[in-house]
Amino acid sequence: MMFDDAGFERNDKITGREPGIRRDNNKPAEPLYDREVPLSGSSTAHSLLHDWLDGEVDVMRASEVEGKSKVELWTRINAESEMLRRRVTPVGVQQRIMASLPDTPGTANSWWKQQQITPVAAIAIGVAVLAVGALIIQALR
Amino acid sequence: MTATPLQNQGAQGLGSGGSNPADGVPQVDADQEVISKVLAGHKDSFGILITRYSDPLYRHALGMTGSPDVAEDILQASFIKAYQHLGEVRGRFDAWVFRIVANSCKDWLKNIRRTHVSYDEDDQPSTYSTPEEEMDRNELRTDLQVALARLAPSLREAFVMKHVEGRSYEEMALLLETTVGALKMRVHRAREALQQLLEEKYA
Numbered sequence: 001m002m003f004d005d006a007g008f009e010r011n012d013k014i015t016g017r018e019p020g021i022r023r024d025n026n027k028p029a030e031p032l033y034d035r036e037v038p039l040s041g042s043s044t045a046h047s048l049l050h051d052w053l054d055g056e057v058d059v060m061r062a063s064e065v066e067g068k069s070k071v072e073l074w075t076r077i078n079a080e081s082e083m084l085r086r087r088v089t090p091v092g093v094q095q096r097i098m099a100s101l102p103d104t105p106g107t108a109n110s111w112w113k114q115q116q117i118t119p120v121a122a123i124a125i126g127v128a129v130l131a132v133g134a135l136i137i138q139a140l141r
Numbered sequence: 142m143t144a145t146p147l148q149n150q151g152a153q154g155l156g157s158g159g160s161n162p163a164d165g166v167p168q169v170d171a172d173q174e175v176i177s178k179v180l181a182g183h184k185d186s187f188g189i190l191i192t193r194y195s196d197p198l199y200r201h202a203l204g205m206t207g208s209p210d211v212a213e214d215i216l217q218a219s220f221i222k223a224y225q226h227l228g229e230v231r232g233r234f235d236a237w238v239f240r241i242v243a244n245s246c247k248d249w250l251k252n253i254r255r256t257h258v259s260y261d262e263d264d265q266p267s268t269y270s271t272p273e274e275e276m277d278r279n280e281l282r283t284d285l286q287v288a289l290a291r292l293a294p295s296l297r298e299a300f301v302m303k304h305v306e307g308r309s310y311e312e313m314a315l316l317l318e319t320t321v322g323a324l325k326m327r328v329h330r331a332r333e334a335l336q337q338l339l340e341e342k343y344a
Contacts, residue, residue, distance in 0.1 A: 050329050054310075073336065073343045080282055081304040089199040093213050094191050097220045101187065105179050106225040 049074070172234040176227055187227075191220055194235055197306060198242045204301035205246035205294075207286045215245045239316045243298065250294045281343070288338040292331055299327035300335070 049070060052062035063071045172193075178186040195216060202212035219242045230237050289297055302313050303324075310321045310328075317324065 047329075050325075050332065053332065054325075070336065070340070073340055074332075076281055076343065077285060077335070077339075078304065080278060080285060081307075083278075084204065084305045085200065085307055087196075087200050087203060089195040089216065090209065090213065093199070093216065094188070094195055097191055097195075097217050098185075098188050100217065100221060101184065101224050102221075103184070104182075105184070105187070105227040106229070 053078075169233055169235075176230060176234060179224075179227060187220075187224055190223075190234065190238075194238060195220075198239065200306055201239070201301065202242055202246055204305040205243075205298060206249055207290065211249060215242060215249065219245055236316050240318075243317070247294045247298070250297070284339060284342065285335070288335050291338065292334055296327050296331040296334065299324055300331035303328045 048057060048062050048065045051057045052059060052066075052071070053074060059071060059075075172190065175186050175189050179190075198219065199212055199216050202215040203209060206212055206215065219238065222241055223238045289300065292300065298317075299313070302308050302316075303310075308316075310324050313324050314321045
């Protein structure tokens, strides 16, 4: 099982209802990001843990409302996260990156910029080539 | 001084100060100055940008993939890509290069789902005081990584940026080009999912 962004599974458990049938099954599912709506600034018991983790309430208050065990779990997770925050790029990686760089950096990705030809100039060149081609064909007849 | 969210700051977290460029020029302008030098042919100047941003980018890749080797590879490939497209930077370099790394991590996660990873695969020194403490925390670390691996990439990304990298929601919104509200929702859902997965054993 994988936890998704939308929390459908949790809602189904809460309501006890069967998931609704989608009206348009042919329509591709919208990206998960698009389903998100901003949170309101409620301060329910449910969000106190988040408020504490976001530094908005103190640990005593969070512990009172959410329970000691949850707060202890998150204290341990935070301690582990702190350890990871101290990680630095291993020795030699920066040198390895520098050594693997190509000789010249990319200046632009558009071909007309690389060739220093404007789109108008490219069209003019195309028309000229066609005209020359037409002249050659006419001369051969 | 305009500090960027991505400066290398050792153990002090991100976005809360950071190394000032010697000349006192705001960091964003300093980045532009370096980019101009690199584009003018001073390849070595690119090393300044690598030194400035590699640590937070490495931590992000490590948090997302759980593998030091993969994180190194992603970091290297991302900096090479940034160098190859340096002329296309519009706006902030740090946010631009972050998105290259973040997208590479998500691509990697799409292709490879891992159920077990360990941060002890490399040679970083241990900082635990006793072997018992080290064992306890190694167990939690492994369980946390297994739980993280079960989250959708966008939830994992939000959790890593908030808890491991210690960023503010505003920094995250800037780097991911989304809203603070949407990011709070992702972080909250990630926490709830992790709690559900871990509380039976630890709470």
